[in-house]
Amino acid sequence: MKRIYLDHAATTPLDKEILEKMTPYFLADFGNADSPHAQGRAAMNAVDNARDLLAEKINAKPSEVYFTSGGTEADNWAMYCGAYAAKEKGRNQILVSAIEHHAVLASAERLKNEGFEIVYIPAAKNGKIEVKTLQSLLCERTGLVAVMSANNETGVLQPIEELCAAAKAAGSLFFTDGVQLAPYLPVDVKKSGVDMLSLSAHKFYGPKGCGALYIKGGVKMRGLIVGGEQERGLRGGTSNVPAIVGMAAAYAKNLQEQADAAEKLRGLRALFLQELAGEDGVEINGEEGLPALLNLRLKGIRNTDFVYSMDLKGVSLSAGSACASASIKPSHVLLAMGLSEEEARESVRFSFGKENTKEEILQAANVAKELISRLRGGNSL
Ligand SMILES: *Cc1c(COP(=O)(O)O)cnc(C)c1O
Secondary structure, three states: OOOEEOEOOOOOOOOHHHHHHHHHHOOOOOOOOOOOOHHHHHHHHHHHHHHHHHHHHOOOOHHHEEEEOOHHHHHHHHHHHHHHHHHOOOOOEEEEEOOOOHHHHHHHHHHHHOOOEEEEEOOOOOOOOOHHHHHHHOOOOEEEEEOOOEOOOOOOEOOHHHHHHHHHHOOOEEEEEOOOOOOOOOOOHHHHOOOEEEEEHHHHOOOOOOEEEEEOOOOOOOOOEOOOOOHHHOEOOOOOHHHHHHHHHHHHHHHHHHHHHHHHHHHHHHHHHHHHOOOOOEEEOOOOOOOOEEEEEEOOOOHHHHHHHHHHOOEEOEOOOOOOOOOOOOOHHHHHOOOOHHHHOOEEEEEOOOOOOHHHHHHHHHHHHHHHHHHHOOOOO
């Protein structure tokens, strides 16, 4: 039986058309983009074109786009160097939303050990970071605010424009992890006004190991990775030309298909929910946001047992963030939304993709229903 993949928030398959655009840069045009010869110039040209394309699509200038090894590196860079840029202005406090990806949270923890004051912005029960909550925390010490655009476990969308405006009014830098938003909604850095935004290619059918950080012109940032003059001296290391080409092409293609895909995904999500609607003790975590994401609490069932059993039946999904699923810790996102540890341990994430079919969704829902009753072992709730 063909496996059913419902874990698109963890990663998406590489689009074949994108692979074809990347292939020449592994083989014929393999040159180092910094080499002073024709093959080097061909590679550099490809990187320049990719930067122009990605910049245009997110409404940035090419000089504001920096390629990285992925979302994690971009998040680390924004947090780490953003914090030190703020410190130079005498601001030592960083406000970080409690529902961030571990790439951001772990950066904040490191900064705390280096003497920064880290304050976590609590989330509301529906998964939102509210503007009034941020406003109550902002002060003259705040140098950096980090709130993700859309959450990777619940799909809840954050009011980034308003949050950013509040941070800017208080004289702080504003960074948003846009990794999970970008596959489903257009990114417009001018409209949102953010100082920094991170992206990852493999979340929108591009290659793994490639990401980007947008840094608004005029924001003085140091680099995180030293050792070369690549990326205008801010990110050392031989440019990953095939992946950079693939990232920009994947972003452009995905953006073009986004509206239609969103409609389809919303339909699949609704169908899946409808199929499970008759089950007792199934609740949605967080308000509706990204069309592809659904976080469900299955009362009385351990999420690790459910994910394991679904896997045996040919359905791939995860309990939450892939980066955290190896640990047995309950999701920090769900805890921040007020769920108990037990409730968080009963929650699973389904994330749909454009290649999923109605038949797959019906089949996955049937397997889920069967497992829900089996795993509860006839126990009443
Ligand atoms: C996947 C993800 C990341 C990490 O991106 P990588 O390219 O896998 O390092 C960061 N933030 C969010 C919200 C993500 O979903």
